[in-house]
Amino acid sequence: MATPAKTPPPAPPADDPALVAAFEARIAAGESIEPKDWMPARYRKQLTRMMAQHAHSEIVGMLPEGNWITRAPTLRRKMSLIAKVQDEAGHGLYIYCGTETLGVERDELVEQLHDGRAKYSSIFNYPTLSWADMGVIGWFVDGAAIVNQTVLAKASYGPYARAMVRICKEENFHKRQGYEICATLAKGTPAQRAMLQDAIDRFWWPSLMMFGPSDKDSPNSAELLRWRVKRKTNDELRQRFVNLTVPQAQAIGVTLPDPDLRFNEETKNWEFGEIDWAEFREVISGNGPCNRERLAARNAAHAEGAWVREAALAHAAKRHRTTEAA
Amino acid sequence: MAPDNKPKPAAGEEPWPLWEVFTQGDQGKPFEHAGSLHATDAEHALQNARDVYARRGEAVNLWVVPSAAITASAPGDAGPFFDPGNEKAYRHPQFYKVPRGVRVF
Amino acid sequence: MSEPTSAPNARPDAGDAGDVEDGEAGGIAAGDATTRERSVAGVRRKPEQDPLFEYLLRLGDDRLVLGHRLSEWCGHGPILEEDIATANVALDLVGQAAQLLKLAGVVEGKDRDEDALAYFREGVEYRNCLMVEQPNGDFGYTMLRQFLFDAHSLLLWEVLATGQHPALAAIAAKAIKETRYHVRHSSEWVIRLGDGTGESHARVARSLLELWRFTDELFERDAVDDAVAKLGVVVDTAGLRSRWDTMVEDVLTRATLAVPTGIAMQSGGRRGRHTEHLGHLLATMQIVARSHPGARW
Ligand SMILES: [Fe+2]
Numbered sequence A: 001m002a003t004p005a006k007t008p009p010p011a012p013p014a015d016d017p018a019l020v021a022a023f024e025a026r027i028a029a030g031e032s033i034e035p036k037d038w039m040p041a042r043y044r045k046q047l048t049r050m051m052a053q054h055a056h057s058e059i060v061g062m063l064p065e066g067n068w069i070t071r072a073p074t075l076r077r078k079m080s081l082i083a084k085v086q087d088e089a090g091h092g093l094y095i096y097c098g099t100e101t102l103g104v105e106r107d108e109l110v111e112q113l114h115d116g117r118a119k120y121s122s123i124f125n126y127p128t129l130s131w132a133d134m135g136v137i138g139w140f141v142d143g144a145a146i147v148n149q150t151v152l153a154k155a156s157y158g159p160y161a162r163a164m165v166r167i168c169k170e171e172n173f174h175k176r177q178g179y180e181i182c183a184t185l186a187k188g189t190p191a192q193r194a195m196l197q198d199a200i201d202r203f204w205w206p207s208l209m210m211f212g213p214s215d216k217d218s219p220n221s222a223e224l225l226r227w228r229v230k231r232k233t234n235d236e237l238r239q240r241f242v243n244l245t246v247p248q249a250q251a252i253g254v255t256l257p258d259p260d261l262r263f264n265e266e267t268k269n270w271e272f273g274e275i276d277w278a279e280f281r282e283v284i285s286g287n288g289p290c291n292r293e294r295l296a297a298r299n300a301a302h303a304e305g306a307w308v309r310e311a312a313l314a315h316a317a318k319r320h321r322t323t324e325a326a
Numbered sequence B: 001m002a003p004d005n006k007p008k009p010a011a012g013e014e015p016w017p018l019w020e021v022f023t024q025g026d027q028g029k030p031f032e033h034a035g036s037l038h039a040t041d042a043e044h045a046l047q048n049a050r051d052v053y054a055r056r057g058e059a060v061n062l063w064v065v066p067s068a069a070i071t072a073s074a075p076g077d078a079g080p081f082f083d084p085g086n087e088k089a090y091r092h093p094q095f096y097k098v099p100r101g102v103r104v105f
Numbered sequence C: 001m002s003e004p005t006s007a008p009n010a011r012p013d014a015g016d017a018g019d020v021e022d023g024e025a026g027g028i029a030a031g032d033a034t035t036r037e038r039s040v041a042g043v044r045r046k047p048e049q050d051p052l053f054e055y056l057l058r059l060g061d062d063r064l065v066l067g068h069r070l071s072e073w074c075g076h077g078p079i080l081e082e083d084i085a086t087a088n089v090a091l092d093l094v095g096q097a098a099q100l101l102k103l104a105g106v107v108e109g110k111d112r113d114e115d116a117l118a119y120f121r122e123g124v125e126y127r128n129c130l131m132v133e134q135p136n137g138d139f140g141y142t143m144l145r146q147f148l149f150d151a152h153s154l155l156l157w158e159v160l161a162t163g164q165h166p167a168l169a170a171i172a173a174k175a176i177k178e179t180r181y182h183v184r185h186s187s188e189w190v191i192r193l194g195d196g197t198g199e200s201h202a203r204v205a206r207s208l209l210e211l212w213r214f215t216d217e218l219f220e221r222d223a224v225d226d227a228v229a230k231l232g233v234v235v236d237t238a239g240l241r242s243r244w245d246t247m248v249e250d251v252l253t254r255a256t257l258a259v260p261t262g263i264a265m266q267s268g269g270r271r272g273r274h275t276e277h278l279g280h281l282l283a284t285m286q287i288v289a290r291s292h293p294g295a296r297w
């Protein structure tokens, strides 16, 4: 239950060891932490950072797919795509509301996104170049999101976990519509098959990067895992995604652009080649192919909407005065 | 890309108030907390709630409440507030024995 | 896939064309008036297609084009909550369009489904009114256009739901519920922005003057309306207009806006005479489908 953002819980005595111990005991017992509960300052900070990044990713994620709404090749596909992009707006909204339970206003986070201080998922800085991208993004990117979010639904922070439960239900539709597009293209004309394979070739590696740096290079991981803000490591989740996706690729007869991809009989894992972490770091630090365009689009929407938001508030104030007077 | 010369919103823009949304899944069912959202007044909040939390037909009725109007029990209250209720076993039906042989009660 | 429906009339038939060529080759005497008239004199207005087909295209195209325009806002709205709300309205409109065009295809009986009609007709074959094809402008313009359209749409659906054509009446019955909500959403925005700040009032007032010239077209009545009336799809256009006037005036008053007067009206969409904007909209909408003729998606 969200507590009013206006009343953030009083600042705790800076991480009293006894309180931290009690807190960690609660986490270990699998209890869920609620907004007004005491929590270590770092837990609050890490949680806010992670939720904000997640929410930003949902919002920026509307842009690459929104790019194809007006060109969807059938009315049914047009409707599914609108509904999907709309859902992503909802996801962003649910998670921002989660941060508001921690006393962090959405506007504050949005401002951090807009001026480039905040991070969001690197995948959305790649351009969408053909209709097939709508299929592949649903299949890979929403597929990866499901892998991530299914475990986050068991995260220790109640409002975040509850938002994840709602989101996971919706993501299933996203992945299915994406995979259905891919399967249809795979059975289509040579031009459609080529379009599909090209989209797969472009999105496969960036999708693997979505899970974040390898565990050995992920400084926050241990703490986040101990506090159950995260429930699985980046590498574990990435492996699960690959294991799920390879058979799906086989089923529709496409290839994944990795010559090193092979099944390990002992571990039952699909092993994959080396990820280009230099590319990942470039994209994360703002130099991906579309970083500027994405931020410019978000900034423009926000700036052009300012008079609308202001007018709506002004009108509500007027209405309030009239009802008071009446 | 052309340089961004568009107007920026005034810094310190006042945000829309926050509302809590409760949905009733079906006639006769209790209202449950669904989440929150921003809106300028109650009618606006109701409309937004319909689009944000009931667009898949998840609700037959909605409540919206200004978040600021909610008073929540404090975590420190957990003991004194709720324990006494837990001890009053006589409030729960399991406290009462039903004679053997009565199958459906 | 779809032969342009105007083809038989746009070109003289093969026999006539032959005559012209022969004539030119043979150097017909300048005074041969009969041949000259026969070769170039066309009809002022093409005969109408099946009126019910035509009527369904009008209904369907209005909603397809407006839904498409609204969907352009997706991801670019003034606030997240509104991105979600606008997308909902766009979804309803495209959904209504799909049903109407599907029915139009059945009525036409030439094996064209809703996608064939949406993606393989030229701009001049589109039958939407001019208002819906206008570029979105600012959020106030979009909401005001939406309200002017929604108000008309709701009143129209209420009539069509009681009509004698069962399939159309069924579409209308479902659409009434959706459109009631659309009116609630768009009218609230018109009121908010009209009676908001000085800036918002000025913007919406400007948009109102811009949009008003497209409002009469919503109530135009022609041979198609008369013909579908004989099939039991009876719309009392004059009555519709007066109810719409009341509804619009009420909302505009609450928005502290005045109903514009003395504005010269524009129309033509019902006959395929569009503004230049529609061509660009369709170029975007149809590009993928038309680049891969015969493909399934
Ligand atoms: Fe999402």
Ligand SMILES: [Fe+2]
Pocket: A088, A142, A145, A171, A174
């Ligand atoms: Fe998604």
